[in-house]
Amino acid sequence: MGSSFHSTCSSWTKVVLFSLSLLGLCSATAIEVSYDQTAFIINGERRVILSGAVHFPRSTEKMWPQILQKAKDSGLDAIETYVFWDRHEPVKGKYDFKKNLNFVKFFKLVQEHGLYGIIRIGPYVCAEWNFGGLPLWLHKIPGIQVRTDNEPWKKEMQTFVTKIVTMCKEANLFASQGGPIILAQIENEYGNIMSGYGDAGKQYVKWCAEMALAQNIGVPWIMCQQNDAPSTVIQTCNGFYCDSFQPNGNNPKNPKVFTENWVGWFQKWGEKLPHRTAEDVAYSVARFFQNGGVLNNYYMFHGGTNFERTAGGPYITTSYDYDAPLNEYGTLNQPKYGHLKQLHAAIKSGEKIITSATRTETSVGNSVNLTTYTSSNGGKFCYLSNTDGSQDATVDLPNGGGKFFVPAWSVSILENCSKEIYNTAKVNTQTSLMVKKVDASSAHLTWEWMAENIEDTLSGKGTSTENLLLEQKDFTLDASDYLWYMTTVNINDTSSWQNATLQVVTMGHALYAYVNKNLVGSQFSQTGGNFTFEKPVSLTEGTNIITLLSVTVGLPNYGAKYDLIDTGIVDGPVKLIGKNSVSMDLTNNSWSYKTGLNGEAQRLRKGVWKSGSSNNLPVGKGMTWYKAKFNVPSGTDPVVLDLQGMGKGEAWVNGHGIGRYWPLNVAGSDGCSQTCDYRGAYQSSKCTYNCGNPTQRWYHVPRQYFSNKENILVLFEEVGGNPQNISFQTVSVGTVCANAYEGANLELSCEGGKMSKVEFASFGNPQGQCGSFQKGSSDASTSMSVVEKACAGKPACTLAVTKETFGAQQISGASGNSNTTNINRLAVQIAC
Ligand code: GAL
Secondary structure, eight states: OOOSOOOTTSSOOHHHHHHHHHTTOOOTTOOOEEEETTEEEETTEEEOEEEEEEOGGGSOTTTHHHHHHHHHHTTOOEEEEEOOHHHHOSBTTBOOOOGGGOHHHHHHHHHHTTOEEEEEEESOOOTTBGGGGOOGGGGGSTTOOTTSSOHHHHHHHHHHHHHHHHHHHHTTOBGGGTSSEEEEEESSSHHHHGGGGHHHHHHHHHHHHHHHHTTOOSSOEEEESOTTOOTTSEEEEEESOOTTOOOOSSSTTOOEEEEEEESSOOOBTTSOEEOOOHHHHHHHHHHHHHTTEEEEEEEEEEOOBOOTTOBOBTTBOSBOOTTOSBOTTSSBOTTHHHHHHHHHHHHHHTHHHHTTEEEEEEEOSTTEEEEEEEETTSOEEEEEEEOOSSOOEEEEEGGGTEEEEEOTTEEEEEETTTEEEEETTOOOSOEEEEEEEEOGGGSOOEEEEEEOOOHHHHTTOOSEEESSOOOHHHHHTTSOSEEEEEEEEEESOGGGGTTEEEEEEEOSSEEEEEETTEEEEEEEOSSSOOEEEEEEEOOOSEEEEEEEEEEOSSOBOOSTTGGGOOOSSTTOOEEEEOGGGOEEEOTTSOEEEEESOHHHHTTTSSSOOBOOOTTTSOOSOSSEEEEEEOOOOSSSSOEEEEOTTOOSEEEEETTEEEEEEOTTSBOOSSOOOSSOOOOSOOOTTSSEEOTTSBSOOEEEOOGGGOOSSOOEEEEEESSOOOGGGOEEEEEEEEEEEEEEETTOEEEEEOTTSOOOEEEEEEEESOBSOTTSOBOOSOBOTTHHHHHHHHHTTSSEEEEEOSTTTTTOTTOOSOOSSOOSSOOOEEEEEEEO
């Protein structure tokens, strides 16, 4: 079968086996992983691999089993995750692998669920994760330049990679030890930005591969988006489509691997909500396998939540839902989940053939291509694609293969090259419309409050002093979003400074300015970049105190030398501009510094909370802490916190950071899509939603964070907001819709609840969409009664979408092979 990589425990001599077993790399159940151009070969079996990304710190340990089970149920073979260096080693040499950072436990669960694992160690990960996953303390190492051929960096990187690999080995996590992990990644998309590092970048790539290989893990290493990847690793592709990806040829056995098939996109504060259709994701996957793909990994399968301050930046939102097949809360994002599940089954039905076959391509019309896999024993499996963005096609396959209708921008999968078992544009799965319900027991919150005590910083008192304006993250080491810069100015001649302006040039992301203890203004960068703040100030004779609070909203995670992008008021200038444009440059004044808020530092143990009637509740007041006891919403549905009315800040439930909130930041008001055409190449600004609404209004509170004793919500409100409308809500399926083609087996489920009322059912040629379905010219009169009988009052039901089911012989349309346009459909809408 010819693999270029052999598992460490394959057919080697006893001597080698003995020495490897000393390294902990062999066990009785070792799984051999190798590959060639058309398959991964796992214990001798030729496989195509369907994988999905689930980042363990973006959910909680108690959520993992359900997420993994749903991944398994959808037909995935593997789960992929990065590891997150900044969280695992927040302080140099002090490691944290507890709770939802316990990646060993995560991979053990992966295996228990019958799944393989792919570990992307990085240790740079991008991932819209704070600072791309690198710990801030790296910058304090003398002479360090990260992600390049630099000794101090390579030493730190190797130490961390070795630490992770050693932990994997100790827990027998590699397939070569009988564990789940079949692949490991070193670095991440370095090729995209390598030119920014010159020749040193090329050297670094070689070093990465050598260092990784020397870890001796017994399974192959991959490098993504690395055109010059050496022959010792597998070179892979990331994007919305990777069907035309061709490995560089350095490694002749390099299988075609799609490490990141972006199923949607991430969101930034102020931006609209991205949506990638189920049809287009399925199209991308099917095109990839049609063109010889061997492994497809969904990025993300479950996106989850950027808890605490883990969101990258600038300006990545707290939700990392990603429009993934499992939504932020771990429940099914339908129809995406179901449509891909059916795709997986269709692809897997051809696995034996496509991994040991010759592949031929035939053009059967404009933009319509037939790919035929023929195995040595004569088995056949075909993909029939129409890559045109608007023209549907009906084609006659050569050699009497039959007539097929292929909608624009779709791929059909043909069993035995003669029967359509799947088409990426025909969605035969339910759409779930989610509802949020205010839980009666937690509807009303009684608040206590406390002003953040900023007397010290308003008086100019910091913890250290410098005669210059410092870079923010280098000073704070990102211990907080907040850095206070304070200085004093002596004014003798008040007449020249009567109507003065304070000018601050900052690298962002936000700024509050106080003069003599009074707030003179604040400013937020539109997208997280630099800006100039200018506000009139009133100065008094003698000493004036200038207090500037600089705020970051997630540190950058992408780009060549992204780690060197400045934040805060570094170098300023900060100026006072007086009469006749006379200016006083304060840049090299003596500046006092203080990281963070007092409330943050004291974790609110100190301080006197105030309470009283809602008339006294501070509204619209910045720098305010709020606290409320609450009852846990009943049931098992996921819980969100509705923070509508609040400005910007951070939230904690029983001490667990549920992330930054910023409902005040509203998504752009135009460019949202009423309808979304799946046809044509997707990019992240196509099909966006949520125009003119808060970028993120609801914040996930995992049930694991609740206590059966007392539950406390704490908010730090930075800008000023009104907490009176805050409520805990549960999220569940409110309505189930479908518009399935004749021949389909339609599965419907309220995912927990029961189907209470069939609101619409029509078998024939129904029109419209969920929420506005209408009967068409043909409609089986039995439609309602059949669906009611099968589904009403039940948590789930399955309907065979056939004429027989609806006793509708009089309904016209093709049956079975769904190869014409005028096929019958069943549209249903059911309330849960
Ligand atoms: C890739 C990167 C991922 C993620 C993705 C966008 O460039 O490798 O980590 O950031 O983009 O979501």
